[in-house]
Amino acid sequence: MCGIVGYHGREGARDILIDALRRLEYRGYDSAGIAIxxxxxxxxxxxxxxxxxxxxxxxxxxxxxxxxxxxxxxATHGVPSERNAHPHKVGDITVVHNGIIENYLELKESLxxxxxxxxxxxxxxxxxxxxxxxxxxxxxxxxxxxxxxxxLKGSYAIGVMRDGSDTMIAAKKESPLLxxxxxxxxMIASDAPAIINRTNSFIFLEDNDIVIITNGEMRITxxxxxxxxxxxxxxxxxxxxxEKGGYRHFMLKEIFEQPxxxxxxxxxxxxxxxxxxxxEDLNLPxxxxxxxxxxxxxxxxxxxxxIGKNMFEANLRIPVxxxxxxxxxxxxxxxxxxxxxILVSQSGETADTIAAMKEVKxxxxxxxxxxxxxxxxxxxxxxxxxxxxxxxxxxxxSTKAFTTQISVFFMLMLYLGKLRGVLDGDDVRRxxxxxxxxPHHITAILKSSAxxxxxxxxxxxxxxxxxxxxxxxxxxxxxxxxxxxxxxYIHAEAYAAGEMKHGPIALIDENxxxxxxxxxxxxxxxxxxxxxxxxxRRGKVFLxxxxxxxxxxxxxxxxxxxxxxxxxxxxxxxIVPLQLMAYYMANHLGTDVDQxxxxxxxxxxx
Ligand code: M6R
Numbered sequence: 001m002c003g004i005v006g007y008h009g010r011e012g013a014r015d016i017l018i019d020a021l022r023r024l025e026y027r028g029y030d031s032a033g034i035a036i037x038x039x040x041x042x043x044x045x046x047x048x049x050x051x052x053x054x055x056x057x058x059x060x061x062x063x064x065x066x067x068x069x070x071x072x073x074x075a076t077h078g079v080p081s082e083r084n085a086h087p088h089k090v091g092d093i094t095v096v097h098n099g100i101i102e103n104y105l106e107l108k109e110s111l112x113x114x115x116x117x118x119x120x121x122x123x124x125x126x127x128x129x130x131x132x133x134x135x136x137x138x139x140x141x142x143x144x145x146x147x148x149x150x151x152l153k154g155s156y157a158i159g160v161m162r163d164g165s166d167t168m169i170a171a172k173k174e175s176p177l178l179x180x181x182x183x184x185x186x187m188i189a190s191d192a193p194a195i196i197n198r199t200n201s202f203i204f205l206e207d208n209d210i211v212i213i214t215n216g217e218m219r220i221t222x223x224x225x226x227x228x229x230x231x232x233x234x235x236x237x238x239x240x241x242x243e244k245g246g247y248r249h250f251m252l253k254e255i256f257e258q259p260x261x262x263x264x265x266x267x268x269x270x271x272x273x274x275x276x277x278x279x280e281d282l283n284l285p286x287x288x289x290x291x292x293x294x295x296x297x298x299x300x301x302x303x304x305x306x307i308g309k310n311m312f313e314a315n316l317r318i319p320v321x322x323x324x325x326x327x328x329x330x331x332x333x334x335x336x337x338x339x340x341x342i343l344v345s346q347s348g349e350t351a352d353t354i355a356a357m358k359e360v361k362x363x364x365x366x367x368x369x370x371x372x373x374x375x376x377x378x379x380x381x382x383x384x385x386x387x388x389x390x391x392x393x394x395x396x397x398s399t400k401a402f403t404t405q406i407s408v409f410f411m412l413m414l415y416l417g418k419l420r421g422v423l424d425g426d427d428v429r430r431x432x433x434x435x436x437x438x439p440h441h442i443t444a445i446l447k448s449s450a451x452x453x454x455x456x457x458x459x460x461x462x463x464x465x466x467x468x469x470x471x472x473x474x475x476x477x478x479x480x481x482x483x484x485x486x487x488x489y490i491h492a493e494a495y496a497a498g499e500m501k502h503g504p505i506a507l508i509d510e511n512x513x514x515x516x517x518x519x520x521x522x523x524x525x526x527x528x529x530x531x532x533x534x535x536x537r538r539g540k541v542f543l544x545x546x547x548x549x550x551x552x553x554x555x556x557x558x559x560x561x562x563x564x565x566x567x568x569x570x571x572x573x574x575i576v577p578l579q580l581m582a583y584y585m586a587n588h589l590g591t592d593v594d595q596x597x598x599x600x601x602x603x604x605x606x
Pocket of ligand 1: 298299300301344345346347348349350353396397398399486599601602603
């Protein structure tokens with residue numbers, strides 16, 4: 001999705017902004033641009049393609065000035081091109097924007113009738129036109145921005161500069177934006193990793209906040225100009241955490257970080273000896289009254305919900321309904337006032353998940369977020385939040401967020417189980433003992449990554465893969481197939497293994513390799529029968545299981561052994577080789593692993 005950065009300080013803005021844009025690249029984009037206030041006017045450069053293309057175009061140009069805005073664009077309205085790239089300048093007003101202006105056609109029409117001409121196909125261009133209109137009518141800069149914003153419907157985070165002015169104005173509604181507070185400088189950014197190398201003090205803006213930075217000072221107002229107070233928060237992430245640290249791709253680094261990410265997510269929350277789980281500031285309503293739990297999310301986070309459902313229903317005996325957020329928000333689900341609604345998101349900025357949360361809040365229910373990004377919209381606006389302490393996830397394909405989300409579901413299941421009296425201290429202690437072993441088990445899997453790379457390299461020429469799993473590992477294979485398709489562009493489908501004979505078996509021949517995840521649980525034998533059916537039809541089989549099977553081994557093409565754990569925790573281990581397999585196939589095929597085509601890291605539009 002689009003990314004915004006702005007700098008207002010004493011140093012040269014150009015290099016600081018280009019560096020910040022590079023840190024925003026992971027969000028996915030198709031063009032980039034920069035605007036620097038220089039000698040009384042704002043100078044702009046834009047390029048279709050990568051930030052490096054923009055840099056090549058400007059590195060030898062005179063771009064001096066200590067105030068500027070920059071942007072990476074992910075096309076929504078108008079094809080990726082230099083003409084549609086941001087910043088957009090109209091008269092003396094320059095704007096960068098993330099989000100979608102829903103009423104732009106109507107505004108454009110009325111602005112055209114006032115004699116204004118448009119040079120791009122974007123929705124954004126109406127914003128500088130509106131501001132200029134109000135300036136022409138006698139408003140000052142700040143008032144003109146406020147009046148323009150009041151005309152907009154939709155979502156936006158914007159940064160605005162004016163020729164001949166030292167003032168930078170930013171505002172947000174339903175798209176993420178924060179202010180970085182540094183020494184003698186302020187920055188604005190779509191997210192913290194973009195500017196974490198300069199400061200770790202942030203103001204996470206709320207909807208309808210307007211920020212005015214001028215003369216080395218910053219203030220925040222609402223859309224009517226009334227002063228608003230926002231707290232400065234310190235985040236613990238460091239610049240190094242958002243860098244590749246010697247790995248070829250962020251995704252590979254993040255896969256290998258999973259033992260640490262898990263450990264950090266557990267720290268301070270589990271009390272093994274007491275058989276207890278502790279969460280701070282959840283403020284949960286009376287849990288004995290909960291009759292149903294909802295788990296709502298998108299993409300990988302939704303797969304974590306499917307796993308959460310499996311473990312909650314098995315252990316708590318409470319019905320759980322899982323929903324894809326984009327469906328939930330429109331289907332008017334039948335919610336009871338005592339239901340618990342859990343919303344899951346790595347970024348905390350996914351538009352559909354935030355909209356689902358708002359629907360639930362409108363109906364007066366308690367909302368609990370499981371989120372990775374401190375200060376994100378979802379984490380701030382939900383009644384309670386449990387953070388996954390996975391650290392910044394930069395690769396577009398989610399990995400460590402997924403495994404830490406499952407670990408949070410597991411701890412929450414134990415926490416609720418104890419509060420509701422269905423689990424006692426001994427049950428919790430036994431479960432925690434298994435949970436604590438996971439970082440060590442993942443490290444063991446990662447040590448065998450060469451074996452997975454070999455399988456990946458030998459099979460990456462196939463155009464299709466079928467993934468099979470059952471029970472709690474059905475979501476694991478859904479996630480494994482998602483990983484493969486999003487980064488390698490190989491078509492992959494996942495089925496509950498028992499469903500194979502109801503349709504997908506028709507696809508099986510020597511050109512359809514099958515990835516099977518099946519630990520030796522109650523359905524293992526049944527899955528082995530499915531494998532036999534595949535082999536009879538000349539399909540290749542790669543089996544991921546938790547102890548070597550001397551009967552199956554000679555029949556399948558490869559067996560990969562995953563350490564044993566309890567049922568509820570299996571997905572945390574079995575997803576790791578599938579993440580690696582997708583990564584190695586994509587890497588050897590030469591795709592853009594960290595920023596796969598057409599994808600964005602945070603999907604901040606509907
Ligand atoms: O930030 P979120 O967890 O809310 O993001 C949800 C999905 O957009 C995300 O998981 C997406 O599916 C990833 N590309 C998966 O790797």
